[in-house]
Amino acid sequence: MLQPFMHILNAQRIVLASGSPRRKLILENIGLNIEVMPSTFEENLDKAKYTPPDYVVQTAMFKTQEVAERLSQSGMVPDLIIGADTVVSQGNEIFEKPRDKKDAVRILSQLSNCSHTVYTGVVLYVPSTSLLMSKGSTALNGAYRCTSFVESTSVHMAHLSQDVINAYIETGESMDKAGAYGIQAIGGTLVEKINGDYFNVMGFPLARFAKEIASLYEGVTN
Amino acid sequence: MLQPFMHILNAQRIVLASGSPRRKLILENIGLNIEVMPSTFEENLDKAKYTPPDYVVQTAMFKTQEVAERLSQSGMVPDLIIGADTVVSQGNEIFEKPRDKKDAVRILSQLSNCSHTVYTGVVLYVPSTSLLMSKGSTALNGAYRCTSFVESTSVHMAHLSQDVINAYIETGESMDKAGAYGIQAIGGTLVEKINGDYFNVMGFPLARFAKEIASLYEGVTN
Numbered sequence: 202m203l204q205p206f207m208h209i210l211n212a213q214r215i216v217l218a219s220g221s222p223r224r225k226l227i228l229e230n231i232g233l234n235i236e237v238m239p240s241t242f243e244e245n246l247d248k249a250k251y252t253p254p255d256y257v258v259q260t261a262m263f264k265t266q267e268v269a270e271r272l273s274q275s276g277m278v279p280d281l282i283i284g285a286d287t288v289v290s291q292g293n294e295i296f297e298k299p300r301d302k303k304d305a306v307r308i309l310s311q312l313s314n315c316s317h318t319v320y321t322g323v324v325l326y327v328p329s330t331s332l333l334m335s336k337g338s339t340a341l342n343g344a345y346r347c348t349s350f351v352e353s354t355s356v357h358m359a360h361l362s363q364d365v366i367n368a369y370i371e372t373g374e375s376m377d378k379a380g381a382y383g384i385q386a387i388g389g390t391l392v393e394k395i396n397g398d399y400f401n402v403m404g405f406p407l408a409r410f411a412k413e414i415a416s417l418y419e420g421v422t423n
Numbered sequence: 424m425l426q427p428f429m430h431i432l433n434a435q436r437i438v439l440a441s442g443s444p445r446r447k448l449i450l451e452n453i454g455l456n457i458e459v460m461p462s463t464f465e466e467n468l469d470k471a472k473y474t475p476p477d478y479v480v481q482t483a484m485f486k487t488q489e490v491a492e493r494l495s496q497s498g499m500v501p502d503l504i505i506g507a508d509t510v511v512s513q514g515n516e517i518f519e520k521p522r523d524k525k526d527a528v529r530i531l532s533q534l535s536n537c538s539h540t541v542y543t544g545v546v547l548y549v550p551s552t553s554l555l556m557s558k559g560s561t562a563l564n565g566a567y568r569c570t571s572f573v574e575s576t577s578v579h580m581a582h583l584s585q586d587v588i589n590a591y592i593e594t595g596e597s598m599d600k601a602g603a604y605g606i607q608a609i610g611g612t613l614v615e616k617i618n619g620d621y622f623n624v625m626g627f628p629l630a631r632f633a634k635e636i637a638s639l640y641e642g643v644t645n
Binding site: 202203204205207227230231232354359361364365368369371372384385386387389390391392393394395396397398399400407408410411412 | 424425426427429449452453454576581583586587590591593594606607608609611612613614615616617618619620621622629630632633634
């Protein structure tokens with residue numbers, strides 16, 4: 202979807218406000234040149250106060266804002282800042298990265314043989330002087346305007362025996378990932394099926410992002 | 424799912440009877456050591472005579488058989504041979520790799536804004552002397568026993584304008600892929616959602632493969 206705008210996008214300075222190597226990979230795989238600037242926001246919102254989709258958008262918003270302010274203070278406002286946050290949720294429970302191996306066992310045991318939902322909130326910041334988002338976005342105090350969206354994907358896990366859970370955790374894939382699994386490598390053998398965008402499960406909803414970006418740039422270039 | 428058996432699998436000689444770099448990548452990503460030996464079978468079965476799931480299993484069977492016979496003649500029968508074939512189907516029509524750019528335009532125009540199904544047939548050959556598949560598989564003349572399965576994933580494509588289709592084909596991703604798109608890179612921006620196994624759309628149904636292999640090895644090791 203982004204190919205017709207790629208020459209414009211790649212003439213711009215685009216900052217990814219996330220340290221996730223998977224988000225970087227997804228965006229680079231479609232040919233985008235991005236700069237990575239991980240946020241220092243602590244991700245400590247009270248989960249009891251939010252639904253999962255509200256939680257990821259709010260966390261992505263704080264992450265992006267922190268990076269945007271840092272860039273603004275340095276006098277280097279880029280053309281686009283992309284922030285994102287991903288959680289795994291089952292019922293009302295939100296799972297982030299496991300605290301330790303024991304926590305990873307708890308999470309994977311709970312996800313075994315059931316469906317769960319992966320939510321990713323994405324926040325886009327552009328300079329307030331940009332032609333992008335001149336309509337329908339939120340003007341922020343200062344240098345930026347922003348827009349956001351959330352994407353959900355349903356994931357059905359296979360039945361995981363304790364042997365499989367323990368052996369999987371020993372591969373080292375669990376610890377830095379929401380829900381204690383990564384779908385893109387060994388964890389892919391644990392997932393029976395998904396309903397939605399695969400890349401959203403990896404941490405970034407690619408198709409929806411492409412659609413949103415295309416509609417922003419269409420508005421400017423047409 | 425395969426972790427508890429990985430030490431056994433990686434002590435064996437496993438041959439992938441396919442030249443697809445994506446199938447190789449998927450299997451290597453889960454830690455399997457495999458040897459690649461592309462089949463020379465011409466993939467020329469009469470599509471009118473098969474349903475799409477029968478077509479992929481039958482084609483995968485001929486591909487695997489060709490490689491198995493070659494290995495058998497050389498006196499080097501491996502522990503496991505994996506063959507696969509993938510097609511994209513809409514209604515009764517089967518799409519394979521596009522013949523040329525014009526054909527890629529035709530296929531992508533037809534897939535635009537609709538759902539289609541990706542079928543992958545997988546065939547597993549083991550030596551007839553193997554303890555694997557001693558029950559429930561088909562004994563072949565000569566050196567092997569075999570089993571097979573087919574997995575389907577539904578894919579919903581976004582609306583693709585002619586500009587987007589032309590720009591996508593210019594990226595070069597279309598030509599060596601069934602259905603004229605690859606979901607794992609730029610083509611991921613064209614796919615709104617899938618229902619099923621993502622890796623099946625890439626060309627190899629990872630979760631089902633892991634389950635089948637685990638059940639074969641459980642039968643032997645327990």
